[in-house]
Amino acid sequence: MNEYKKIPLSYNSLEPIIDDKTLNLHYGVHYQNYTDKLNKLLKENNYDYKNSAIYLAQNIDIIPIKDRDEILYNLGGYLNHSLYFYNLTDKKKEMPSELIKLINKNFGSVNKFKEEFITMAKEVKGSGYTFLVIDKNNNLKIINTSNQDTPYYYGFIPIMTIDVWEHSYYLKYTYDRSKYLDNIFNIIDFEKVYNLYLDNTK
Ligand SMILES: [Fe+2]
Structure with missing residues (x-):
């Protein structure tokens, strides 16, 4: 792994619940920006990408304290959006x-x-x-x-x-x-x- 990537979506549209414009902006711009910024900051820290982003969130003390604040913000943005988009579906399913x-x-x-x-x-x-x-x-x-x-x-x-x-x-x-x-x-x-x-x- 040489950088963290956005999760792929298993749907193209969530209309009418989420309009396409919002979905495209949210997935294509906001989530992208957190992902890009996170990778940029990590590369500046010579981060090795050996572990998952979740592992990094649980072990943030491996990042020097001076850079931690901005990395925490963008790592959170990356992980939170990954879960949000992962959770959504265009196919109605019953709760198990x-x-x-x-x-x-x-x-x-x-x-x-x-x-x-x-x-x-x-x-x-x-x-x-x-x-x-x-x-x-x-x-x-x-x-x-x-x-x-x-x-x-x-x-x-x-x-x-x-x-x-x-x-x-x-x-x-x-x-x-x-x-x-x-x-x-x-x-x-x-x-x-x-x-x-x-x-x-x-
Ligand atoms: Fe968001």
Whole structure:
């Protein structure tokens, strides 16, 4: 590996939930910029790319402290967008029954989970994200992060996220973050979410 790359998309369009213009700008410009900036900063540090970007996020002390701040920001931007675009789908899929059991155990019911997730996402101040994460005891939690902080920096493993930076919705929804949140829940691929849970709790 000689640099970190954007994840490929398994869809061309998420209309009508996410309009094509937003998808293209978000994936093609914003996510690209974080990826390019991260690689530029790492190359200036003679970084060896031996490990994954997730490993780097969990071991950021290998970067000299003077360069850490900017690398943390762009690494977060890279990882958060990678998960966001990975989570979305143009094919309607049912939530796996094993994930439903887990959600019931952690949140009471799927409806309560959705309600809690959306309530948290509405509360993100300024720019940030809401995540479903695995904690150290393999429990599921919903957390918010600001700007481009990623849950890895706080010892959590994210398995689902919704980007609530305005750039992810304002072209279509203007100020209506609530409507964006209600709609985007319908295009989350919960099979992928569950597979990430399994991969990270072995
Ligand atoms: Fe974004």
